[in-house]
Amino acid sequence: RKNMMVHQLAEAANVKPELIVEAADILGRKVYFSTVLTDFGFLCEIVKKLGLRRKLEGGGKTFEKTLLADKDECRSPKPHDMSSFPHRPPIITIMGHVDHGKTTLLDYLRKTTVAEKEAGGITQKIGAFSVKLNEEKNITFLDTPGHAAFTAMRQRGAQLTDIVVLVVAADDGIMEQTEESIRMANESKVPIIVAINKCDSKNAKPEKVIKQLVHHNLEPEKAGGKTQVIQISAKTGMGISNLVESILLEAEMMDLRADPSARVEGVIVESNKSKTHGPVGSVVVQQGILKRGMWLTAGTAFARVKFITDENNKQMSEASPGAAVNIVGWKSLPPVGEIMLQVNTEFRAKEVTQYRSKLQSMEQLDEDWKKISKIRQKEK
Ligand code: GTP
Ligand code: MG
Numbered sequence: 095r096k097n098m099m100v101h102q103l104a105e106a107a108n109v110k111p112e113l114i115v116e117a118a119d120i121l122g123r124k125v126y127f128s129t130v131l132t133d134f135g136f137l138c139e140i141v142k143k144l145g146l147r148r149k150l151e152g153g154g155k156t157f158e159k160t161l162l163a164d165k166d167e168c169r170s171p172k173p174h175d176m177s178s179f180p181h182r183p184p185i186i187t188i189m190g191h192v193d194h195g196k197t198t199l200l201d202y203l204r205k206t207t208v209a210e211k212e213a214g215g216i217t218q219k220i221g222a223f224s225v226k227l228n229e230e231k232n233i234t235f236l237d238t239p240g241h242a243a244f245t246a247m248r249q250r251g252a253q254l255t256d257i258v259v260l261v262v263a264a265d266d267g268i269m270e271q272t273e274e275s276i277r278m279a280n281e282s283k284v285p286i287i288v289a290i291n292k293c294d295s296k297n298a299k300p301e302k303v304i305k306q307l308v309h310h311n312l313e314p315e316k317a318g319g320k321t322q323v324i325q326i327s328a329k330t331g332m333g334i335s336n337l338v339e340s341i342l343l344e345a346e347m348m349d350l351r352a353d354p355s356a357r358v359e360g361v362i363v364e365s366n367k368s369k370t371h372g373p374v375g376s377v378v379v380q381q382g383i384l385k386r387g388m389w390l391t392a393g394t395a396f397a398r399v400k401f402i403t404d405e406n407n408k409q410m411s412e413a414s415p416g417a418a419v420n421i422v423g424w425k426s427l428p429p430v431g432e433i434m435l436q437v438n439t440e441f442r443a444k445e446v447t448q449y450r451s452k453l454q455s456m457e458q459l460d461e462d463w464k465k466i467s468k469i470r471q472k473e474k
Contacts, residue, residue: 099131104127173353183350184416187254187255190271191268202329202331222377254363256284257344257345358435363418372424373428374424382415384419386411389442390443394429399421
């Protein structure tokens, strides 16, 4: 039907007529319930917007089908008893106030413990890297600039980090972002190990920092509290072996294990466009063995794993749980903080990601509606 009154269209689309009035408003036209819509293009625009809305409210067949497809590929429930699975490396996020020495600490850890691997190659800055301590023991470190990834991960319920290493400069003490980091770790129920950094500096006042820590419920073990507090210098390397020991101790108590035979799951830690390889995703594998040729989804992006590289851009045949690697083969940039899931076929990868895109545009539509409603209320 070409000519329809607003309330008739509402009935046909199974939505409230107010919604059409608002949709028209977004499209820049004022209509009333009894307005006859004669302009075909305009009518199509409204139907397009309402079509999405209708599926959201009424649940059309396509909608249900894709919803099921998504459910199929959602995170598998973790078995209650993990004791039969092998151990995995702990995943550590280094957090703290700007300039307190986070980068320097990471650099020190990387240089001293992965020196051999790095010989000849230039280190690429990526969001995560693994440190090999000996034949059995690895630690995976996460660099989350601006805390963006950490926040996004928390919002998506992706419990990625096992332990937070809170870097506090001994001269500055606890600052705004230090407090923010403590809050984030507490909200995610992640244990904190404190590294009081810059202890080599002549302005260092570690005792003062310890007093501040007590106010934030981070009383050192030595003072009868529960928190491991280590004094270090990221510049000279002082105390860093103690810090590594503390991390391993904490991790051992957590008994971290993962199922290597499960469907691959992980988290996107960083993503960027490489000139030679296209979109690259830096990920931490949480379960399953990541291999070439696998189909992956992360939010609205999908990939066929072309190759896997470590932080030195060296190719790897596969990646086990706890490992931090780069994946080449994404068709678009995988969103940071998003959960990465394996699917069986290209068809499924497309179906699932298209469904998610649709859902996203529906959410956007909802946002538009809310904004318009607010403006209209103000005008009244
Ligand atoms: P990002 O947020 O990741 O960039 O790291 P950051 O801002 O927390 O600190 P960064 O490592 O960039 O260090 C800031 C400054 O502090 C640099 O000039 C470092 O050389 C200096 N610094 C870092 N660690 C130490 C330390 O242990 N002792 C002294 N004296 N200086 C340090
Ligand atoms: Mg810095």
